[in-house]
Amino acid sequence: MPADEFKEMWRYLETDLPHSFRFTGSKADALEVRDILKSRYIPAIKPIQVDGQPVEPPEPVPFFLDELVWNVKAHKKVIRKYPPFKDFQQFLVAETASGNISRQEIVSMLPPIFLHVRPGMTVLDMCAAPGSKSAQLAEMIHGDEDERVRQVASGTSLEKLEGAGDYTDDGRSTGLLIANDADYKRSHMLVHQVKRLNFPNLIVTQHDASNYPSIKLPTTEDQPNRYLKFDRILADVPCSGDGTARKNPNVWGKWTPRDALGLHNLQLRILERGLQLLKIGGRLVYSTCSMHPVENEAVIAAAIKKCGGVSKVQLVDCSDEMPLLKRRPGLTSWKVFDMTTVQGKDKKAHFFSSFEKFEERKRIFEKEEPGRQFSNKIYPDMFPPPPVPDDERIPLERCMRIYPHLQNTGAFFIAVFEKKAELTPSKSEPNVRGSASKSNEGETNINLDDLSSPRKRPLEDDDGSAPPRKLRAGATDSDGDAITNGDHSPVDYQAAVNNAEGDAVEVAQEPAGSNDELQPEPSAEPESDKSDAESSKALESDGLSKKKIKREDASQEIVKRGKRGGKSQEEYFEYLPEDHSAIKQIFEFFSISDRFPRDRFMVKNEEGVAVNKIYYTSKLTKSIVATNKARGVKFVHCGVAMFVSHSIKGDLKCPWRLQAEGIRIIEPWVSARIVTCNSRSTLHKMLIEMFPIANKNGCLDLEEVGEQLENPDLVPGCCILKVEANGGELGFKFPIVLPLWRHPGSINVMVSKEERLALLLRLYNEKDPKIRNHITDAKKGGSA
Numbered sequence: 001m002p003a004d005e006f007k008e009m010w011r012y013l014e015t016d017l018p019h020s021f022r023f024t025g026s027k028a029d030a031l032e033v034r035d036i037l038k039s040r041y042i043p044a045i046k047p048i049q050v051d052g053q054p055v056e057p058p059e060p061v062p063f064f065l066d067e068l069v070w071n072v073k074a075h076k077k078v079i080r081k082y083p084p085f086k087d088f089q090q091f092l093v094a095e096t097a098s099g100n101i102s103r104q105e106i107v108s109m110l111p112p113i114f115l116h117v118r119p120g121m122t123v124l125d126m127c128a129a130p131g132s133k134s135a136q137l138a139e140m141i142h143g144d145e146d147e148r149v150r151q152v153a154s155g156t157s158l159e160k161l162e163g164a165g166d167y168t169d170d171g172r173s174t175g176l177l178i179a180n181d182a183d184y185k186r187s188h189m190l191v192h193q194v195k196r197l198n199f200p201n202l203i204v205t206q207h208d209a210s211n212y213p214s215i216k217l218p219t220t221e222d223q224p225n226r227y228l229k230f231d232r233i234l235a236d237v238p239c240s241g242d243g244t245a246r247k248n249p250n251v252w253g254k255w256t257p258r259d260a261l262g263l264h265n266l267q268l269r270i271l272e273r274g275l276q277l278l279k280i281g282g283r284l285v286y287s288t289c290s291m292h293p294v295e296n297e298a299v300i301a302a303a304i305k306k307c308g309g310v311s312k313v314q315l316v317d318c319s320d321e322m323p324l325l326k327r328r329p330g331l332t333s334w335k336v337f338d339m340t341t342v343q344g345k346d347k348k349a350h351f352f353s354s355f356e357k358f359e360e361r362k363r364i365f366e367k368e369e370p371g372r373q374f375s376n377k378i379y380p381d382m383f384p385p386p387p388v389p390d391d392e393r394i395p396l397e398r399c400m401r402i403y404p405h406l407q408n409t410g411a412f413f414i415a416v417f418e419k420k421a422e423l424t425p426s427k428s429e430p431n432v433r434g435s436a437s438k439s440n441e442g443e444t445n446i447n448l449d450d451l452s453s454p455r456k457r458p459l460e461d462d463d464g465s466a467p468p469r470k471l472r473a474g475a476t477d478s479d480g481d482a483i484t485n486g487d488h489s490p491v492d493y494q495a496a497v498n499n500a501e502g503d504a505v506e507v508a509q510e511p512a513g514s515n516d517e518l519q520p521e522p523s524a525e526p527e528s529d530k531s532d533a534e535s536s537k538a539l540e541s542d543g544l545s546k547k548k549i550k551r552e553d554a555s556q557e558i559v560k561r562g563k564r565g566g567k568s569q570e571e572y573f574e575y576l577p578e579d580h581s582a583i584k585q586i587f588e589f590f591s592i593s594d595r596f597p598r599d600r601f602m603v604k605n606e607e608g609v610a611v612n613k614i615y616y617t618s619k620l621t622k623s624i625v626a627t628n629k630a631r632g633v634k635f636v637h638c639g640v641a642m643f644v645s646h647s648i649k650g651d652l653k654c655p656w657r658l659q660a661e662g663i664r665i666i667e668p669w670v671s672a673r674i675v676t677c678n679s680r681s682t683l684h685k686m687l688i689e690m691f692p693i694a695n696k697n698g699c700l701d702l703e704e705v706g707e708q709l710e711n712p713d714l715v716p717g718c719c720i721l722k723v724e725a726n727g728g729e730l731g732f733k734f735p736i737v738l739p740l741w742r743h744p745g746s747i748n749v750m751v752s753k754e755e756r757l758a759l760l761l762r763l764y765n766e767k768d769p770k771i772r773n774h775i776t777d778a779k780k781g782g783s784a
């Protein structure tokens with residue numbers, strides 16, 4: 001990078017990163033919420049002036065389509081001070097809670113876009129926690145299936161619906177996302193994040209990605225041993241995180257060159273495993289939030305070499321993709337940087353352009369300065385690949401480097417691969433350890449029994465050290481060396497880089513370092529089953545006490561045990577037979593079409609008893625979970641909660657109610673117990689009232705909803721409250737479907753407080769603090 005540009009980059013690195021967010025969910029929903037931002041909040045913010053100068057209102061980021069990604073540059077003091085900004089902030093918080101907005105760094109949104117995921121594809125996210133990119137991938141697999149299912153269920157033939165992607169499951173996407181993370185706590189953060197998506201084509205696993213198990217597919221007559229290969233793979237690997245310095249200022253104090261040296265091998269093994277698991281013709285994106293070539297181009301070059309060269313895997317030239325995204329080409333030459341000390345002091349930086357030069361310098365030091373030690377993690381493949389004939393050359397310039405100054409973002413590295421042929425296993429395969437073996441087609445078959453053995457930790461590195469767990473948090477030096485680098489000014493750094501080969505450069509005194517984690521993480525608490533608690537509160541609100549359920553949902557117990565032990569615990573995923581009495585009862589009560597599959601319902605207890613909750617998964621999810629759970633694949637999560645059981649006082653024809661999470665999946669196929677609402681004021685009444693509301697013979701007039709409740713066939717139990725898109729006087733563009741509990745003389749809407757607040761704000765711009773407090777403060781007895 002030219003010196004002037006480097007200074008410019010440094011200037012940006014020293015400034016705060018603008019906040020950014022993305023509209024999420026199905027495209028139609030995302031566009032609607034975006035339009036509320038554009039029509040309600042932006043015009044109110046635009047006239048604000050600070051010290052006579054107009055403020056910068058939130059604005060869409062130009063290289064993302066459809067204005068679905070926005071930047072907020074205004075300072076937080078301004079946001080706190082001015083009411084239109086405060087309103088906007090309230091909207092952001094509410095929509096984030098209800099899953100329509102996701103706060104995410106701009107650069108972090110890029111890797112999934114370069115994957116070109118379409119509905120129907122099988123996708124693996126190898127290092128997925130906390131899950132922001134998994135959410136993007138899930139949305140892409142989902143496509144516009146909500147709309148398609150609606151049309152198919154109302155009689156349109158599937159063939160008539162055009163569009164890219166496989167929706168042959170009666171309008172539903174046939175695709176699958178497997179989101180994986182090696183870390184127990186982080187994998188539960190991931191579950192928390194992806195659960196909000198209510199996406200049945202999703203599995204969360206907890207494995208070391210560098211040894212990711214081969215996933216078996218159900219046997220067929222001619223193919224007894226079939227393994228899943230993925231159409232798309234994201235390897236957003238653990239990295240030293242220097243690209244996040246704007247967001248995580250602690251990077252300045254904690255970063256050391258050894259972070260990258262310690263991570264290179266793990267990154268390489270993860271990438272290699274990803275390329276093995278990829279279909280021929282499939283795409284893999286490798287990404288880091290680091291600018292360090294040892295974690296980036298060096299990993300890319302080494303992986304291609306180990307996989308058999310450019311005839312097997314190619315780097316894709318993406319220069320015509322996202323044309324408005326400013327980027328720099330990948331590096332083709334670089335130096336490897338280490339920092340040495342003697343007894344923790346006398347810090348010196350060394351740069352090497354080849355492994356030979358490094359070894360030479362090491363030998364000199366061994367003789368002349370025996371106390372001074374280099375990292376023992378410098379390997380030949382960390383250096384630029386040597387010159388080769390043109391047809392073997394790896395075009396590293398096709399990698400993409402996003403620097404902070406190019407468009408006021410964090411830094412990121414992205415490389416896109418396409419697999420051209422089965423891989424040639426390299427002789428010294430570094431990513432296959434222990435009992436892994438090679439099949440004929442370059443597939444690594446891992447003996448899962450070995451992996452689950454406590455004696456043989458699959459996460460261990462060559463030297464027995466576990467891979468870094470605190471990722472992007474300036475991975476602690478794997479040599480146990482406590483060095484942190486100094487406060488490099490651009491001049492120091494440049495001087496060091498330009499210095500003669502391997503010569504030591506004194507590095508400025510390090511500032512008082514902070515021991516804070518670099519990246520504040522969301523709560524690492526394992527996910528608890530909130531909706532169960534919600535549902536019991538809802539019932540208590542009826543004055544109906546929940547009978548003691550004899551058995552807890554086993555998964556809750558497991559989560560609690562897991563929390564105590566901090567270790568992975570077994571989860572249960574038991575599918576119910578399609579003629580199970582509970583399924584039969586539910587299908588009859590709600591008059592659910594026979595076209596809706598009955599064989600994909602699952603419970604999460606060891607005995608497979610439908611006692612508390614019934615979950616729904618996609619077909620492929622079911623076949624993968626059922627085929628692999630006994631093979632030792634660690635499934636952490638799958639399934640969308642669809643039915644919840646209540647034992648309440650009084651006779652109920654059907655004790656099962658539809659759960660808010662799953663209602664949109666099944667509603668198009670339901671033809672009984674639907675209550676429609678086309679009045680703004682009635683819907684408003686139902687949303688602001690936390691307690692059961694009486695029908696028109698009682699204290700509140702529920703207009704046409706009240707009339708529907710007069711129908712004697714609508715016996716107590718769960719109903720669906722339905723507001724059609726663009727229906728009646730409402731003018732809402734959203735179709736709304738919510739679970740509604742019908743009591744003998746009253747009803748209540750069964751959604752969480754957060755969702756209720758978000759709906760009121762979105763649909764009615766309801767900001768009345770009395771109403772909001774009434775909902776927020778509702779204790780037991782409210783339906784939220």
Ligand SMILES: C[S@@+](CC[C@H](N)C(=O)[O-])C[C@H]1O[C@@H](n2cnc3c(N)ncnc32)[C@H](O)[C@@H]1O
Nearest residue numbers: 127128129130131132133182183208209236238
């Ligand atoms: C850069 S973060 C991933 C961020 C994530 N893709 C997102 O966008 O939210 C890297 C993740 O890799 C995980 N990790 C570290 N070592 C791993 C390994 N050997 N296998 C799988 N995951 C690993 C960490 O727990 C961490 O959550």
